[in-house]
Amino acid sequence: MKFIYSQKAKNYINKNNIHKIFIREDIERGMGCCDLGSIKLKISQKGANEENYKKEVSDLVTTYYDPRLEALLANCPEVEISVFGIGNIKSFYTVTEFSPLNS
Numbered sequence: 001m002k003f004i005y006s007q008k009a010k011n012y013i014n015k016n017n018i019h020k021i022f023i024r025e026d027i028e029r030g031m032g033c034c035d036l037g038s039i040k041l042k043i044s045q046k047g048a049n050e051e052n053y054k055k056e057v058s059d060l061v062t063t064y065y066d067p068r069l070e071a072l073l074a075n076c077p078e079v080e081i082s083v084f085g086i087g088n089i090k091s092f093y094t095v096t097e098f099s100p101l102n103s
Contacts, residue, residue, distance in 0.1 A: 001070055003056060003063045006082035012090055013061050021081075021092070022047030024066040041069075043081060043092035 003023070005013065012018075026042035047053070053064035073079065080095040 001054075001056070001065065001073065002078045003065070004078055004080045005060060006080060006095065009082045009092065010060060012083045018045055018061055020047070020062050020064060021045060022053065022064045023069065025069065025072065041079075041094050043094070 003021075013021075021043060022045070023041055023043050024047075026040040047064055050064055052066075054067050054070075056063040056065070076096060078096070081092055082095050083090045083092055085091055
């Protein structure tokens with residue numbers, strides 16, 4: 001898997017001195033009736049048990065991700081991540097859309 005960060009995300013990461021990003025499946029949001037067949041990812045700066053995650057290191061940031069995502073996102077080798085929000089209240093999100101129904 002390869003995680004690509006948009007220019008907005010790169011600026012946000014550099015401005016806020018973020019060194020680690022954790023990505024895992026958001027089970028609660030991914031089970032909604034309107035989201036049938038979609039996969040939602042939870043992206044945050046906080047995470048525990050780094051040894052339980054796979055790691056992708058780049059000059060920008062170290063990305064830790066749940067190893068199960070490789071199977072879920074087998075047809076999507078690259079995942080683009082960006083940020084949205086107003087002022088200092090910003091969140092990461094995935095630009096790439098994926099669905100296990102397309103597998």
